[in-house]
Amino acid sequence: AQSVTQPDIHITVSEGASLELRCNYSYGATPYLFWYVQSPGQGLQLLLKYFSGDTLVQGIKGFEAEFKRSQSSFNLRKPSVHWSDAAEYFCAVGGAGNNRKLIWGLGTSLAVNP
């Protein structure tokens, strides 16, 4: 079955600390992978995406993610977290072809301590 798992429901980090949010997926074909961020009461914003090529992808707001096929993972990282990064983060996977539906993780809520 196709699925996305975000093992951490809630994470708290101190401002300036590094961050890694985990995402594991189960998908039968070559995956397209995404990370989105959602501030409270707002829509989702695309942080970065992986389709092919370099397995380390850079996104907006200083985020990066690494695709590891052998581990079926696409973890999101940031070297130094800012208070404004506090939000909900969602990982999603899709596939090639005409089926454009995405499969979503349940999200990780990030809190940032000053």
Place this chain on the structure above:
Amino acid sequence: DGGITQSPKYLFRKEGQNVTLSCEQNLNHDAMYWYRQDPGQGLRLIYYSQIVNDFQKGDIAEGYSVSREKKESFPLTVTSAQKNPTAFYLCASSPQEVGTHEQYFGPGTRLTVT
């Protein structure tokens, strides 16, 4: 300025009434989606449309209906048959070019039914 608009941002209805949520996009995207978001449950797909005059049920279509008469518009009707309609509703769109799967989201509509 391209994007997706959802109106209104907050909507209140009495139980037993149908209500229609608006979603408009000027990104010239072929595909559009409706999601429902409840705390701790991530995004659940209600309906999606890959082309004008065609749409498919998602994972939780019962109690909802949609239409896609124009490329730019994909309104969602929450009917009185939806047993628990209070939620945050998100509309999204995506291009159909090969190799693109990312979805772009509107700001959402919070529906409260009492």
